[in-house]
Amino acid sequence: MERIKLAIERARQLTLTQHDSVVSAAVRSAPPEPDTPAAADRGVAVNLLPLDAGHLERHRVVTLDQGNPLRQSFDLLRTQVLQKMQEHGWRTIAVTSPSMQSGKTVVAINLALSIAHHPSRTALLVDFDLRRPRVASCLGLPDEHSLNEVLDGKAELGSAIVHAGIPGFQVLPTRRKMPGAAEVLASERVGRIISTLRDDNPERIIVFDLPPVTAVDDVIAVLPHMDCVLLIVGSGSSTKREIEASRRHLARFNLLGFVVNKVNQRTARNAYY
Numbered sequence: 001m002e003r004i005k006l007a008i009e010r011a012r013q014l015t016l017t018q019h020d021s022v023v024s025a026a027v028r029s030a031p032p033e034p035d036t037p038a039a040a041d042r043g044v045a046v047n048l049l050p051l052d053a054g055h056l057e058r059h060r061v062v063t064l065d066q067g068n069p070l071r072q073s074f075d076l077l078r079t080q081v082l083q084k085m086q087e088h089g090w091r092t093i094a095v096t097s098p099s100m101q102s103g104k105t106v107v108a109i110n111l112a113l114s115i116a117h118h119p120s121r122t123a124l125l126v127d128f129d130l131r132r133p134r135v136a137s138c139l140g141l142p143d144e145h146s147l148n149e150v151l152d153g154k155a156e157l158g159s160a161i162v163h164a165g166i167p168g169f170q171v172l173p174t175r176r177k178m179p180g181a182a183e184v185l186a187s188e189r190v191g192r193i194i195s196t197l198r199d200d201n202p203e204r205i206i207v208f209d210l211p212p213v214t215a216v217d218d219v220i221a222v223l224p225h226m227d228c229v230l231l232i233v234g235s236g237s238s239t240k241r242e243i244e245a246s247r248r249h250l251a252r253f254n255l256l257g258f259v260v261n262k263v264n265q266r267t268a269r270n271a272y273y
């Protein structure tokens with residue numbers, strides 16, 4: 001845990017240094033458009049909410065700890081994902097699973113953090129699980145800024161993006177369940193939000209945490225807006241029938257691959273996944 005604390009502290013120092021220079025640059029240049037996430041994206045720490053090492057460790061966020069062997073598994077996954085996405089010019093990736101509790105949120109967070117460590121990429125993690133939003137609680141973010149207010153038309157997109165004190169890593173959290181989740185995700189407003197986030201920074205990879213694909217129609221509703229999809233199969237969590245059904249549901253989208261999660265390490269040599 002000490003190593004995670006040090007990593008967070010180093011990252012925070014870096015962010016604050018970057019923040020200072022960006023703020024002074026921003027003062028000299030024209031102010032950003034109020035309803036775009038541009039300010040947050042350039043590093044202006046609008047919502048700087050640093051993370052707690054103990055909380056992260058308890059929630060299986062392992063990619064901030066250089067010494068954690070599990071981090072290597074996520075870095076390997078990150079490199080494979082980035083290579084494939086680069087090949088096709090893709091910048092948005094959805095994370096889903098055949099059934100509940102497969103580890104989607106844990107994988108989405110660790111994947112986004114690992115992408116943020118990449119020297120030429122930044123990552124934005126968006127919680128699009130409007131039925132069981134868990135990104136904010138896993139990261140231990142205080143209950144302040146969220147996508148809920150943006151979707152309700154009460155806040156601008158830029159004001160909901162959170163900087164967690166990790167360079168190159170931003171979060172768009174969801175705090176509360178949204179009624180009519182599938183309709184919301186299929187709406188023009190969500191389409192515009194995704195386009196704005198995508199257009200805002202060509203170097204940024206956007207990772208969307210979604211609900212399971214077989215349980216509800218939310219995933220099918222929103223996937224047309226996304227470049228590709230990663231399927232997280234929790235070992236022992238999904239049946240063969242659910243996995244096959246997921247493949248059928250995802251057949252017309254760009255399925256990047258499968259991640260088998262929750263594998264018993266004693267039976268899987270050298271592998272977290």
Ligand SMILES: Nc1ncnc2c1ncn2[C@@H]1O[C@H](COP(=O)(O)OP(=O)(O)OP(=O)(O)O)[C@@H](O)[C@H]1O
Pocket residue numbers: 059060097099100101102103104105106107129132134211212261262263
């Ligand atoms: N590799 C793993 N090994 C053991 N437990 C894990 C692993 N990955 C995730 N978990 C645990 O499984 C539970 C579910 O994880 P998570 O919330 O990421 O799943 P999910 O697929 O997003 O769930 P939901 O369908 O509710 O959104 C959590 O308690 C998490 O800590």
Ligand SMILES: [Mg+2]
Pocket residue numbers: 104105129132134209210
């Ligand atoms: Mg989840």
